[in-house]
Amino acid sequence: xxxxxxxIIKLNIYxxxxxxxxxxxxxxxxxxxxxAAFYGIGAxxxxxxxxxxxxxxxxxxxxxxxLTGLFSLIVSFASSKLKGDYFxxxxxxxxxxxxxxxxxxxxxxxGPYGIRITESLKFIGKRSLSEDNTNNAFLFISILIxxxxxxxxxxxxxxxxxxxxWHFKFKFKHKFNxxxxxxxxxxxLFAVITLTPLFDFIEHPYFSAIIILIYYACFIxxxxxxxxxxxxxxxxxxxxxxxxxxxxxxxxxxxxxxxxPSYNYKYFVFTLLLLQIVVMxxxxxxxxxxxxxxxxxxxxxxxIEALGRNPVVFKSWAFFLSACFTALAGLxxxxxxxxxxxxxxxxxxSIFIVSALFIGGVGNIKGPIAGAVFxxxxxxxxxxxxxxxxxxxxxxxxxxxxxxxxxxxxRPQGLLGETTLK
Amino acid sequence: xxxxxxxxxxxxxxxxxxxxxxGLITGILYSLLAIGFALVYNTTRIFHMAAAALYIVxxxxxxxxxxxxxxxxxxxxxxxxxxTMVMSLAIDKGVYLPLKNxxxxxxxxxxxxxxxxxxxxxxxxxxxGNETKIIDSAIQAKYNLxxxxxxxxxxxxxxxGTTVLLGFFIFIRTSYWGLLFKALSDDDVLFExxxxxxxxxxxxxxxxxxxxxxxxxxxxxxxxxxxPHMGMIVLINAMVAMIxxxxxxxxxxxLGGIFLGVLQAIVDxxxxxxxxxxxxxxVLLLFLFWRPQGIAGYxxxxx
Numbered sequence: 001x002x003x004x005x006x007x008i009i010k011l012n013i014y015x016x017x018x019x020x021x022x023x024x025x026x027x028x029x030x031x032x033x034x035x036a037a038f039y040g041i042g043a044x045x046x047x048x049x050x051x052x053x054x055x056x057x058x059x060x061x062x063x064x065x066x067l068t069g070l071f072s073l074i075v076s077f078a079s080s081k082l083k084g085d086y087f088x089x090x091x092x093x094x095x096x097x098x099x100x101x102x103x104x105x106x107x108x109x110x111g112p113y114g115i116r117i118t119e120s121l122k123f124i125g126k127r128s129l130s131e132d133n134t135n136n137a138f139l140f141i142s143i144l145i146x147x148x149x150x151x152x153x154x155x156x157x158x159x160x161x162x163x164x165x166w167h168f169k170f171k172f173k174h175k176f177n178x179x180x181x182x183x184x185x186x187x188x189l190f191a192v193i194t195l196t197p198l199f200d201f202i203e204h205p206y207f208s209a210i211i212i213l214i215y216y217a218c219f220i221x222x223x224x225x226x227x228x229x230x231x232x233x234x235x236x237x238x239x240x241x242x243x244x245x246x247x248x249x250x251x252x253x254x255x256x257x258x259x260x261p262s263y264n265y266k267y268f269v270f271t272l273l274l275l276q277i278v279v280m281x282x283x284x285x286x287x288x289x290x291x292x293x294x295x296x297x298x299x300x301x302x303x304i305e306a307l308g309r310n311p312v313v314f315k316s317w318a319f320f321l322s323a324c325f326t327a328l329a330g331l332x333x334x335x336x337x338x339x340x341x342x343x344x345x346x347x348x349x350s351i352f353i354v355s356a357l358f359i360g361g362v363g364n365i366k367g368p369i370a371g372a373v374f375x376x377x378x379x380x381x382x383x384x385x386x387x388x389x390x391x392x393x394x395x396x397x398x399x400x401x402x403x404x405x406x407x408x409x410x411r412p413q414g415l416l417g418e419t420t421l422k
Numbered sequence: 423x424x425x426x427x428x429x430x431x432x433x434x435x436x437x438x439x440x441x442x443x444x445g446l447i448t449g450i451l452y453s454l455l456a457i458g459f460a461l462v463y464n465t466t467r468i469f470h471m472a473a474a475a476l477y478i479v480x481x482x483x484x485x486x487x488x489x490x491x492x493x494x495x496x497x498x499x500x501x502x503x504x505x506t507m508v509m510s511l512a513i514d515k516g517v518y519l520p521l522k523n524x525x526x527x528x529x530x531x532x533x534x535x536x537x538x539x540x541x542x543x544x545x546x547x548x549x550x551g552n553e554t555k556i557i558d559s560a561i562q563a564k565y566n567l568x569x570x571x572x573x574x575x576x577x578x579x580x581x582x583g584t585t586v587l588l589g590f591f592i593f594i595r596t597s598y599w600g601l602l603f604k605a606l607s608d609d610d611v612l613f614e615x616x617x618x619x620x621x622x623x624x625x626x627x628x629x630x631x632x633x634x635x636x637x638x639x640x641x642x643x644x645x646x647x648x649x650p651h652m653g654m655i656v657l658i659n660a661m662v663a664m665i666x667x668x669x670x671x672x673x674x675x676x677l678g679g680i681f682l683g684v685l686q687a688i689v690d691x692x693x694x695x696x697x698x699x700x701x702x703x704x705v706l707l708l709f710l711f712w713r714p715q716g717i718a719g720y721x722x723x724x725x
Contacts, residue, residue, distance in 0.1 A: 031529055082710055085469055088532075089661060090710055093703035096658070100700040347654065351536060358533050394548040401540030405517065408534040412526055421529045 042327025361417015449683020510632025
């Protein structure tokens with residue numbers, strides 16, 4: 001079980017990485033090769049804050065994201081000066097310089113010895129809810145109240161959903177619609193996320209159970225929609241499946257969560273939540289005026305300039321945000337793996353991220369996610385097939401290369417991408 | 423004052439002559455690889471990352487013929503160069519040309535090139551193993567030229583490298599094909615319009631580029647040994663040499679390569695050789711910002 005969770009955590013980290021690589025490459029149309037440099041900078045800065053300072057997660061995340069964002073100014077300066085292949089070379093150079101500094105500046109980064117992080121992530125509330133029954137009751141009462149509030153304010157939420165800040169766009173036509181309840185559950189989830197730093201829920205077994213239940217339900221709704229799309233029949237025909245799958249899954253999840261969750265399980269839930277937040281922000285960013293300007297810039301930069309916008313500023317913001325989210329992934333990695341050394345953040349890692357992005361597709365949200373899923377899960381399938389370990393690593397790389405070449409030839413926009421790169 | 427300055431420089435050169443000689447020889451190897459890369463890059467504008475894989479292919483072919491089949495060194499080097507030339511042409515015909523016929527953008531071609539590189543390098547790692555290997559394990563003879571001592575592999579590198587570079591210099595300057603390469607790098611549409619055979623020229627360019635990459639590879643590998651993941655960093659250094667030397671031209675690669683080699687020798691003299699890559703790329707960034715056309719490049723030719 002822990003093994004599968006480990007893969008999923010890795011997958012979540014990679015999805016964040018690839019999504020943030022999509023910002024400069026897919027949306028601002030700048031092919032960079034230095035994502036792993038930001039990943040490394042983020043991981044090292046967060047290692048410093050995790051070890052030296054007793055800050056809570058949110059504070060550490062904000063500091064790390066901002067500081068790494070400042071480093072991105074170098075790259076955006078280069079992008080304002082250089083064009084085409086020269087910029088690729090410059091970003092490659094930035095990656096190599098950062099790697100060399102991480103490797104050789106032993107006094108600060110401990111160089112090739114790496115840094116071991118003994119502290120774990122902290123949330124502001126210090127009490128552990130699982131030991132205290134009154135707190136248990138408090139949790140359930142608060143969730144119940146939130147549920148009631150959300151249920152009675154669902155019309156307002158429905159209008160809110162037009163802004164597409166939410167993952168799903170649901171319309172409340174029927175009173176007892178599984179989707180509407182899911183939407184409500186989603187809002188509760190969001191409320192809980194915002195409350196997380198206050199109550200240290202993440203330690204609580206039921207909390208993770210609830211989140212997994214909601215994700216499971218979302219998955220089933222997706223399944224139903226997909227089936228109905230596939231067969232061109234209405235969703236209600238397939239509701240029987242959900243009647244069977246939902247209770248079974250719920251019982252399974254509750255049983256597995258009855259004892260206190262393992263380390264991997266906590267991080268699984270945690271990374272899932274963070275990924276959800278990142279996806280929501282990027283979704284909102286894409287449909288915001290800023291995202292639309294980026295989209296226009298992607299197709300014609302000169303016309304945007306003629307309309308009085310400065311492309312350099314928008315590109316710099318894209319680099320800044322990309323570095324921020326990459327640093328977030330670095331923070332998660334540093335706190336999850338408890339050990340970082342410079343060999344993780346090499347040029348090959350950058351190339352790996354970029355190739356994941358190109359396999360999935362550039363420009364939208366689902367493309368990078370598809371790429372990351374493809375790239376992370378493919379080798380695991382290989383492992384189940386029964387390749388010997390000595391060959392598996394090379395075989396995995398060969399499959400990446402092969403899929404990259406094939407995708408670029410037969411489907412240049414990637415598996416689910418929006419545009420092709422110019 | 424100028425005389426004093428020259429004297430100081432001469433003093434520095436005299437004291438570090440051993441390092442500078444090593445740097446010059448490294449520079450010759452860089453220029454060979456840079457020419458291999460520039461031949462493709464200048465004429466077709468493809469960011470030829472697969473050159474790193476070709477470098478490795480040549481190295482392992484050389485290893486295979488000289489150690490596993492036990493052919494003489496020179497013969498196996500020729501075989502390695504031949505195999506790499508064929509491979510280079512195969513990459514063009516199998517990957518780049520179909521993409522060009524589909525009118526794919528250059529970035530797409532570059533990503534496919536990265537894919538090809540990954541496939542080839544890991545295929546070789548799978549066949550030969552990931553560990554570092556040595557071609558000639560005997561202790562090499564040393565030659566003393568005055569106060570400078572040079573090992574036998576370095577001697578070969580210097581002699582063969584200088585000869586080939588000189589040959590290339592004359593070839594590009596005087597021959598018909600050199601003129602065609604220059605014309606193609608200037609304007610490929612006009613080249614085709616005026617009735618020259620673009621596919622034939624392209625094939626010859628890829629063959630020649632493969633030969634140069636393989637030659638650089640064999641000369642290096644005979645000296646320092648080989649492992650499947652060394653190609654990337656060498657290729658990036660060669661790219662830097664190409665940019666520093668001057669964009670859009672071929673002979674400037676020699677200038678850039680020797681500049682880079684001497685620079686790294688000076689880094690060695692200052693005893694900060696851990697920071698090789700950082701210093702190389704800082705120099706590259708300085709060039710890109712202040713003089714993007716390189717030392718002796720044409721000003722208008724930016725991609």
